[in-house]
Amino acid sequence: MEWMAWTWPTAIFFAIIAATLVTFTVLAIKFPETPRNGVLGIETTRGDRLFITLLGSAFINLAWLGLFSAPQWGALIVCFFYTIAVFRWV
Known part of the structure; x- marks a missing residue:
């Protein structure tokens, strides 16, 4: 390969x-798990929140690459807090 x-x-x-x-x-x-309603107003399960987290993290990393010249570790930290927020409130 x-x-x-x-x-x-x-x-x-x-x-x-x-x-x-x-x-x-x-x-x-x-x-x-039974689905729950969060701030988005839709029912989500753990899998849905994982998908939202992965998709959002990809966009965060792409935006970081395009907007900042800082190391990518900063985007990883932002993604970590984004993950916590999604699993807590979505």
């Missing part, structure tokens, strides 16, 4: 995403 230019950071990223999906699957089986 040399043509894909796999690097260790890329492999770690996809491994973390896969581990997160497995963890959420196990949680859904062991602790079924």
Whole structure:
């Protein structure tokens, strides 16, 4: 798979995403959840909030790359607080 230019950071990223999906699957089986209404006014489950978090984090990272010349670690910190907010209030 040399043509894909796999690097260790890329492999770690996809491994973390896969581990997160497995963890959420196990949680859904062991602790079924009923949907709840948050600030968006729609019913969301853990999986919905995970999807919203991943999508929003991608946009945060893209905006960080386009607007700031600061290291990407700053975007990671913003994404961490964004994740907490989504799982708490959405």
